[in-house]
Structures are given as C-alpha cells and as structure tokens.
Amino acid sequence: MVDQVAAAMNFQHGETYLSAASDTAVRYAVNKRVGSELISYTLDFLQELLRHRVPGIRDDLYKEYPLVFNLLNISAAPILVELTSVSTEDLAAEDGGDATSTLECIPRWLRILRCLQNYYSRAIFV
Numbered sequence: 001m002v003d004q005v006a007a008a009m010n011f012q013h014g015e016t017y018l019s020a021a022s023d024t025a026v027r028y029a030v031n032k033r034v035g036s037e038l039i040s041y042t043l044d045f046l047q048e049l050l051r052h053r054v055p056g057i058r059d060d061l062y063k064e065y066p067l068v069f070n071l072l073n074i075s076a077a078p079i080l081v082e083l084t085s086v087s088t089e090d091l092a093a094e095d096g097g098d099a100t101s102t103l104e105c106i107p108r109w110l111r112i113l114r115c116l117q118n119y120y121s122r123a124i125f126v
Contacts (some may be wrong), residue, residue, distance in 0.1 A: 046068070047097070
C-alpha cells in the first residue's frame, strides 16, 4: 500500500495528487520534470553520475535497469482531471471509512485560507 501524504487540503496517494484547487494541482504537476519529486531527483542524480563518467553507471547499471535510463529522455505530460457532482457516499477517508468528517473540515480550511489571504494582502500594502 502506498503511503498517503497530506498537507493542508492537498493529498498525495502514490503518483496521484489531489488538491481542492486546480491551480495548486497544476503547479505541483509541472514543477518537476517528470511530475514526481523522487523520480525527478533520481534522474537528475543519474544524469550527474553519467556526466562525471562514474565507473559502473553507464555499463553495469544500464544493463540492470535499462528502463530507468529510458526515462532520462522523456518529459512529463500531466493530466488535470476535475470531478464535479461527486456523491459523498462515493468517497472514502484515508482508512477506508466514512469521509464525512474530512469533508466537514473543508469549509473551516477555506475560512482560514481567506483570513490568511486578507491578512497578507493588507500586510503587503501597510
């Protein structure tokens, strides 16, 4: 099972990223070369090893993991999927149970975000 990571109202399940705001989801999706931070950093590290001609990388490692080396030549093409009118009965909480308590937090988070937005917009101009 893939770990879920949650930060505020953003959730990541494996390679799937869920956000309540489309602009946040898009920013995260295009922020790294191949979408995933881990894969992007791994490929960047591999490229550096190749650039410095570290022994065993180009030959031995390539023979064992050729598909990883194929990833060096690709760029991600993230897809944004927006779901509307999803019934709460079709949603599950992280533990597989009822999502109602999680959903009830959304209005509170939105109020907090609006307050922060108002505070920072006033603080900039004061």
